[in-house]
Every structure is written in structure tokens, then in C-alpha cells.
Amino acid sequence: MSTHNVWTHKGTFLLAAVGSAVGLGNLWRFPYLAGENGGGAFILIYALTIFAVGIPILIAEIMLGRNSRRSPIMGMRFLTRTHQTSRAWESIGWLGAASAFIILSFYSVIAGWALHYTGKMLTGSLDGADAETIAAGFDALLASPPLLALYHTLFIGASALIVGLGIHRGIENGLRILMPALFVILMVVLVYAAAIGDLGGAADFLFTFHVGDLSLEGWLEAMGQSFFTLSLGMGAIMAYGAYMSGEASLTRTAFTIAVVDTGVALIAGLAIFALVFGAGLDPAEGPGLMFVTLPLAFAEMPGGPLLGGIFFILVLGAAISSSISLIEPVAAFLVERFDLSRPQAVSAMVVASWALGLLTVFSFNLMAEGTIFHSLFGRSAFGLLELLTNIFMPLGGLLIALFAGWALTHGEVMKEMRTNETWFRAWRFLVRFVAPAAVAFVFLRSVPQVEG
Numbered sequence: 001m002s003t004h005n006v007w008t009h010k011g012t013f014l015l016a017a018v019g020s021a022v023g024l025g026n027l028w029r030f031p032y033l034a035g036e037n038g039g040g041a042f043i044l045i046y047a048l049t050i051f052a053v054g055i056p057i058l059i060a061e062i063m064l065g066r067n068s069r070r071s072p073i074m075g076m077r078f079l080t081r082t083h084q085t086s087r088a089w090e091s092i093g094w095l096g097a098a099s100a101f102i103i104l105s106f107y108s109v110i111a112g113w114a115l116h117y118t119g120k121m122l123t124g125s126l127d128g129a130d131a132e133t134i135a136a137g138f139d140a141l142l143a144s145p146p147l148l149a150l151y152h153t154l155f156i157g158a159s160a161l162i163v164g165l166g167i168h169r170g171i172e173n174g175l176r177i178l179m180p181a182l183f184v185i186l187m188v189v190l191v192y193a194a195a196i197g198d199l200g201g202a203a204d205f206l207f208t209f210h211v212g213d214l215s216l217e218g219w220l221e222a223m224g225q226s227f228f229t230l231s232l233g234m235g236a237i238m239a240y241g242a243y244m245s246g247e248a249s250l251t252r253t254a255f256t257i258a259v260v261d262t263g264v265a266l267i268a269g270l271a272i273f274a275l276v277f278g279a280g281l282d283p284a285e286g287p288g289l290m291f292v293t294l295p296l297a298f299a300e301m302p303g304g305p306l307l308g309g310i311f312f313i314l315v316l317g318a319a320i321s322s323s324i325s326l327i328e329p330v331a332a333f334l335v336e337r338f339d340l341s342r343p344q345a346v347s348a349m350v351v352a353s354w355a356l357g358l359l360t361v362f363s364f365n366l367m368a369e370g371t372i373f374h375s376l377f378g379r380s381a382f383g384l385l386e387l388l389t390n391i392f393m394p395l396g397g398l399l400i401a402l403f404a405g406w407a408l409t410h411g412e413v414m415k416e417m418r419t420n421e422t423w424f425r426a427w428r429f430l431v432r433f434v435a436p437a438a439v440a441f442v443f444l445r446s447v448p449q450v451e452g
């Protein structure tokens, strides 16, 4: 049974997919990874992967969703039946659901930190604070399971509310307000950062390419980040694609998503590093870049509390438009497969993911380094979950590329792509050979991690 739900407008899929793509990956992960890996060289590899590998897989994933018009798991079941291919391809749907479930669990905890900092900024309580105070504040937040759990609950609850209202009343309406607001805020932050920070320094840092500087690890990080940032390989885009208008162009839509996502990452990077350099701080802070370094920059600048508050609202909005895309594929599956009502399906998914998220909450305190858990597994539970998604996401992307490249017929692809032979051939070459090779390469990065 197909639900045949379709977005209200031809362009709504684009809005939803951009909402999914633009998130903590752009505002938090991209800048700190670029900062740790020497800036420009990292970005060059990142951008190359987005265009040579990310876009072809993005097209493939949307294609599978729109062609099956079902949630990823049921959609892959349907496609393997109609193609009489191995049921092993159904693992695309299951891998996606598992990754969505896991990513949501820790994504929500980290987004919860942004909730904390929104409050800190708007109440002005960090105004004028020094480096020690701000670092100690972050440590105190991480040391408190109740506080982390509270923010995690609020964030995941808000996401559930939006998805629970349905794709039209909840997701579409939410995004129609949220996304334009986010772009306005991003521009305000950029202009302000340019006015008071060191925009030239930031641009030098981000756009001076010394590929030789890049370690293999940095190279692999860049490729992994390009999958994460486009929400690839985990059913989120496939689930949204199932509701995509048959008239919208696949190629143009996929390019637009990639260009907007890359643009947001670069603008966020410019703004953040302009503020960081302007305040004379270190760009290579790692995950603490947004939660320690940036608040310190805000604490020292004129109008910092307001700009900081606005900035963390941007982070929250971007995160929630991504987290809802993690709920949708699993919730839609539960509705299709078990005939649950949407609120029931969303609750089941979110409550389970919330519980898993407690492991991430405890990873910073009760199960942090030095505790039994950490010595047993050699890493925190959060580290383990991240590692799992580092394996599942590329694997999902690889299988999607292979299935779309080898199992779909010329006619089926053309029915979705409606393009000329040349682009069809180029795309098929990319998904058949280039993407799998690149993904296998990224995938290898997880192997030493498993051993170490």
C-alpha cells in the first residue's frame, strides 16, 4: 500500500531537503573540522567530494524515494520485488532507519547545548566573562546529567511535535517559517562578524589551499563530512523524496541542495572564524569551537549577548529542521507497516531514540574517561554511536549508489531524471564506479578506529 502523500508545492521538497541538509553539520561540525584540519585544504577535498560523489548519490537517493513513493524500508522492499533482485537490497532501508535512530539520539543532545547557550546569551550572563569562566561553564554543563537530559528532552520533544503534526501541518508549515528566518539570521551574523571581526583573516584561513598540509585523516574526515552534511545514505532524503512532486527536476534540485548547503557552511565558517580571529582566539579548538571559543568571542564584543543569542537560535533552528528529517523515515515506516497513527509512530521512534540519547548524556559524566565503561570499550558510548554511524552512513550511500546505478533500468532512471543521454551516462558512471570507490575509501577510515 502506498500512502501517496505529496508535498503541497512543487518546490516544497527542496525546502525540506535544504532543511535536512543545513544543520549542526554546517554550523558546528564543518567549522571545527576545517579549523582542526588546516582550513583551505580541507575545504577543497570537501567540495570536490560534494560535487563528484555527493550530488550523484543525492540524485540516486531522491530517485529511489520518488520512484517507490514509500518510506525507505517499505520502498526498498517494493523496489526489490518489482525488480526481482535480491532482498539484500532492503538493507538500504534498515541501515538508514538504524542510522537515523542513532544520529537523532546524539544530535538532540548536542542541539540541547545550543539551547543552554541561547539562554546564557540572551540573559547576558556571559557578558564580559573571561576564558576560564566560559570553559568552566561548559565543563559544568557536561558534568550535569539532569541538565543535559532536560535540554535533550526539550529538543527532541519539540522535533517530535512538528513531525507528529504531519508532513503538511507540521513539517511544511514549520519549515516555511523557519528556513527564511534562518537565512536572515545567518546574514545578520555574517554582516556583524564582518564589521567587528577579522573577515580577511577568516577568508585567508578558509580559502588558502595547501593540499600538502592535509593528513590522510583530514582527507577522510573531509569526505565523511560531505556525506553527513548532505544527509546522505540514511533514508532522510529518500523519505522526503517519496513526497516529491513528479514534475520537479531531480538534477536541478540536487544541485541546489548541495550549493545551498555548501554556501551555508562557508558563510558560517567565515562568520565564526572572523569572530574567533577578531578576538585573537584559536581556530583549532575542536568540538568546543562553538561552545567555548565562540561564546568567549561573544562575551568580549559589543552587542555580544544579543548577537550570540541570535546565533544560537540559528543553530537551534537549523538543528530542528534536520532532526525532523531523522524522525520522518522511521515514523513513516511504522505508519505504513503497522498501521500506527502518526502521533503513535512518532512517539515510538522518539521515545526509543530519547532513551538511547541518555547514553550520550552520560558519556560526558557518569561514563566519561576514567570510568569503567570507558575503559571497557576504549571510548565513550557517544564515541561508539558516532563510530557506528560513520560506518552505516557511507555503507548506506554505497548501496544506494550501487542499486540506483546497476539495478534500475535505463527507462526507470530516465522517467525520473528526464534528461539527455550525456548527463545520464555521466551520472551512471559516477554512481556505478566513482561514488562506490570514494565511499569505500571513506569507509576504510572506520577500520583503524575499530581496532584502536
Ligand code: PHE
Binding pocket: 020, 021, 022, 023, 024, 025, 026, 103, 228, 229, 230, 231, 232, 234, 236, 322, 323, 325, 326
Ligand atoms: N545534514 C545534517 C547536518 O548537516 C545532519 C543530518 C544527517 C541530518 C543525516 C539528517 C540525516 O547537520
Ligand code: NA
Binding pocket: 020, 021, 022, 023, 025, 026, 228, 229, 230, 231, 261
Ligand atoms: Na549540512
